[in-house]
Amino acid sequence: MYRVKEAFYTLQGEGAQAGRAAVFCRFSKCNLWNGREADRAWAVCNFCDTDFVGTDGQNGGKFVDADALANHIAGLWPHDPAASGTLKPYVVCTGGEPLLQLDEPLIEAFHARGFEVGVETNGTLPAPVGLDWLCVSPKADAKVVIERCNELKLVYPQPLAMPERFAHIRADHYFLSPMASPSVPDDGADALKKSNTRRATDYCLAHPQWRLTLQMHKIVGID
Ligand SMILES: C[S@@+](CC[C@H](N)C(=O)[O-])C[C@H]1O[C@@H](n2cnc3c(N)ncnc32)[C@H](O)[C@@H]1O
Ligand SMILES: Nc1nc2[nH]cc(C(=O)O)c2c(=O)[nH]1
Ligand code: SF4
Numbered sequence: 302m303y304r305v306k307e308a309f310y311t312l313q314g315e316g317a318q319a320g321r322a323a324v325f326c327r328f329s330k331c332n333l334w335n336g337r338e339a340d341r342a343w344a345v346c347n348f349c350d351t352d353f354v355g356t357d358g359q360n361g362g363k364f365v366d367a368d369a370l371a372n373h374i375a376g377l378w379p380h381d382p383a384a385s386g387t388l389k390p391y392v393v394c395t396g397g398e399p400l401l402q403l404d405e406p407l408i409e410a411f412h413a414r415g416f417e418v419g420v421e422t423n424g425t426l427p428a429p430v431g432l433d434w435l436c437v438s439p440k441a442d443a444k445v446v447i448e449r450c451n452e453l454k455l456v457y458p459q460p461l462a463m464p465e466r467f468a469h470i471r472a473d474h475y476f477l478s479p480m481a482s483p484s485v486p487d488d489g490a491d492a493l494k495k496s497n498t499r500r501a502t503d504y505c506l507a508h509p510q511w512r513l514t515l516q517m518h519k520i521v522g523i524d
């Protein structure tokens with residue numbers, strides 16, 4: 302059984318795939334926070350901007366097996382899968398923590414429907430084989446067990462997770478993403494994000510291995 306909070310068609314807003322159309326599959330539950338506001342202050346990860354509790358969101362639900370969930374996601378891709386040219390339909394598995402649920406049968410079921418499969422993970426759980434794009438975003442002092450990924454996308458600044466700690470992780474791309482306030486809409490009112498964007502910019506200027514990425518979907522206002 303797979304539990305999904307919500308699923309929707311949008312543009313990937315972050316990292317090296319930013320701007321690419323994708324179906325987002327947001328799995329329920331996380332291993333670094335239970336999702337309750339009352340428990341946020343004590344959580345390992347305490348700045349999360351996402352509601353991943355339950356299965357009651359847009360296109361959310363419980364899916365008995367990989368075929369059922371893959372059919373559901375494929376139905377949210379609003380084009381003929383064969384008519385997208387060389388760029389394949391794309392599903393981004395996120396959450397919550399997707400690696401609590403995403404397994405090889407589900408990756409195979411996505412592939413069978415013509416999808417490339419991307420993942421947004423906190424890096425604390427091993428990744429199944431077969432992924433097309435792996436984004437690791439470390440959190441506080443949580444141990445990262447993934448040593449090779451397509452992109453390392455670090456929310457900045459985190460006192461317990463500064464960039465120097467992750468130099469040993471091999472990645473094709475290294476990004477800093479300014480920490481936003483968990484629940485402030487991006488209409489210019491997010492003072493925390495504004496100051497963090499300046500700090501992340503300064504870090505990238507001083508350490509050019511790192512690139513700046515912004516949460517484009519919030520700027521555009523698409524989800
Ligand atoms: C909600 S998480 C879900 C996936 C996975 N649990 C993780 O943490 O990577 C999706 C992405 O949003 C980022 N994110 C969460 N809260 C954020 C915030 N307040 N500001 C900026 N990025 C944030 C995460 O670092 C991650 O890259
Ligand atoms: N548009 C859009 N892009 C995203 N990239 C990563 C996201 C996430 O929450 O995992 C996200 C998201 O929530 N929306
Ligand atoms: S950002 Fe990721 S790791 Fe942190 S609480 Fe949210 S879903 Fe969990």
Ligand SMILES: [Mg+2]
Nearest residue numbers: 350351395516
């Ligand atoms: Mg998000």
